[in-house]
Amino acid sequence: MPTSPASGSSASGHDDTGSVDAVHVDALHVDPELTDGRHTNAAIAVVAVLCFGGLVASLMQTLIIPIQPELPHLLHTSISNASWVITATLLAAAVAMPIAGRLGDMFGKQRVMLVSAALLVVGSLVCALSASLVPMVVGRAIQGLAMGFIPVGISLMREVTPPRITSMAVAAMSATLGVGGAIGLPLSAWVAQQWDWRALFWVAAGLAVIVTALVALLVPHLDDGNGGHFDVVGAIGLALGLSGLLIAISKGNDWGWGSPTTLGLLAGGLAILVIWGAFELRHADPLVDLRATARPAVLLTNIAAIAIGFGMMAQAIVVPQILEMPTATGGLGQTLLAAGLWMAPGGLMMLVFAPVSGTLINTIGAKLTLAIGATVLGLGYLSAFFLMNAPWQLALASVICSAGVGIGYAAMPTLIMGAVPISEAGAAVGLNGLMRSIGTTSASAVMALVLTSSTVTYGSVDVPSHSAFRWCFLIGAIAAFVGVAITMLVPAARRKAASAPTVTDERPVAAQA
Template sequence: MTETATRSRYQLTFVVLAVAAAAYSLLQSLVSPVLPLLETSLHTSQSTVTWVLTAYLLSASVFTPILGRIGDMIGKEKVLVGVLVALAVGSVLAALATSISVMIVARAIQGVGGGVIPLAFGIIRDEFPREKVAGAVGVIAALLAVGGGLGLVLAGPIVNALDYHWLFWIPGIVVAVAAVATHLVVPESPVRSPGRVSWTAAVLLSAWLVALLVAVSEAPSWGWGSVSVVGLLVASVVLAAAWGAVELRSAQPLVDMRMMRVPAVWTTNLVALLFGAGLYSVFAFLPEFVQTPSIAGYGFSASITESGLIVLPMSVAMFVFGVLSGPLSARFGAKTVLIAGSAVSIPSFAIMAFAHGAIWEISLAMVLLGIGFGMAFSAMSNIIVDAVPSNQTGVASGMNANIRTIGGSIGAAVMASVVTSNALPSRLPKESGYTSGFGMLAAVMLLATLAGFLIPNLRKAGRDAHQREQAELAHPELALVAAGTVVGDESE
């Protein structure tokens, strides 16, 4: 095959992967603006309807590493086709759902689509020219972030023109087309990693996440000091510890705890966990806040479309600064850009917590949040790519995205608990619930900023290594001295 044909092939593959990632990302947030509508249509409560989002994130948190491992074992292309088919089936079931229980099950099936992340990163690693891998991974990572914001914007027009069922029919059709295109266009990678899936780890991961999320979701009604809530929290800690121990002993772990020990990896993943909590909480609760009838003493009586337009500045700013993050990282270092993005996000949550008088205040918060998150998400991808060997880029990037999803599922559940802990006679949350919730997220982003300082300065480390390499090439005796020093150190 000629170089031009090869290039066209991987560019076409990238288009298909981008469509699949965008469809998965849209489904993360497309339903968020219509949660109040689903609450009414499916005859449920606000705390229960939040599980429409949480079930999706929880399922994605579990299936993402499992499907990534299966793809490495039997072939990424065929597994990606299966993932997209499952995503389409879940979309059809959600479109036909007439009860909250069926809707939650459908969303859990859609969460299987989380496998798109490691599979796409793995295909890029296997099929793309080495110099194109980092850029392609960064673009897919940006699509995952921006697509979530666009879902909030597109929900209103779709519901107004059709109805909320089409929030699932349209992505279902797109995903079905992407599945066919994947089968026809994406080559099956010859790269295989023999091994097995650690089902014990998968069960333990599911168990501790479910125990934690049920506890924080039901605490307002059961009571934080109740036997059920305390028991579930204790169980989640014990199960999480057991999961970690199993992963450390496993030859083929779902989440590579050894890689997590790399300083640049675990610190960046900690930031990703906190960012996930902030992002998905905004997806779940800002539309509900601005849609609240002003007669409640707060809110803006916004329609679904208007709530999407209020969030639109976040999506635009996230895209623009996600693109700018690369050049900024090249000039100032990805760590500096990540810390700056985290810091910019703090005042946005502070505004959402306390400034409830005018739409422009919320719009300003959205701009700041888009700037911060756009800078940070791309910088995280760059740090991970720089921190691991090239053959681990896909695994490490997928793990970072998955940890962000886990943070999102935990953050959305905790936010639901805080916001719905006190309700007005109309069953709407009190304004103080949103103040406490968004204030909590401001504190979360402060922690993310502080955690960013723990990330090693890879730019400096890389420059020092390059200088040592050049010096050893010019003066070979230096390499011998260095080798002797290492041997001496080991002998001691």
């Protein structure tokens, strides 16, 4: 499918100024049967499988929360050590996303998703059979590695969908990041109350087996592997650097921000990442093409992802605490299951807004869609600042926040994929997922610091004060509006008629301003 050469445009479908450009369809490894309008149903089936897989993978993030207070007793360990059960998953997910994306670009995305789904099966089985801390942490880390499924699936979307539904498909799978976490809380609370705690992981293993089978049977293996050599040293450097940085951030409140351990890990992690960056710039076939990620469109989108990821996690941490605190302390006295049910509509709202986001991307472009999403997120936090006196009020604020996240999360990978070559789409989307993880991890640390800085005594326990929760909502709003400001700095896309697709006029410009 020949296209006329565009003046000043590179062969990869983006120019050298860093602004987002139209994607060259002839560079895509697209299955003609799936992009033919007569086979839209087959494409929708593939999208449904990818979304279900993303939902199950993200579900693992909140699976353990209902039994978190019981983990020290269940695993015969201390409270501090038990927290590694959650930290290990978050850390492994952050490391896995860019690495899985790169592997998908090299060896084919369907293969990598199949491996990710299999890792989820293995991790869930290890957890289900664990009776002590170490195997549980190992199993949870393996579950975290399965999060690589999501960025690889998102980057596959534009290769297996007709142009008219690509934005909708990307929006739907992006929404699974929030939906899985939101429905995971009430679902896992119900399972834990009805059966033994190990049932959580047996259910997870069963879901993972279904995902593995569906990916193997229904997701086509396209000839989308670009080959190359896997950057082992780069992967190890990234893992070590991120581990030091994220462990310091996530454990800083427990260890003390001025403790030698926290400062050592923070400084060591940053130093390793600086050395890693210098190595990647000199590597012929790097894990992450830092020159491509330095393009303004990619760089600014990733910075905005940190701010919006921060905003998403802040309400997920703060709202359940207010709902569950005793009424004598200013809380709303809800049970864990009830709190999860109040939070569930927010997660489902992300899925509801997926088609809205897709329509906005097609109509006004991904840049403005991301700005609108971040704005709605900020308005949700401002609503929560004033609506804290009843469960329904917090549920309403959570719905508004989640709508903003649902709109914004879909726009970010669209912006990223429109600014990098197709051969690097998986790694670039994975790196964007990492940036969101840094935002969510930072939110956990900041919210914990704020909530412990202003407390009231309830019996023999100190609990966060009402003003501390208000400060959390205000900080979340500020983070969201910072995301808006950064998004508006993303260079505008330029339509180039000469490089526009000639096969169909339905494929939208990936990220039009």
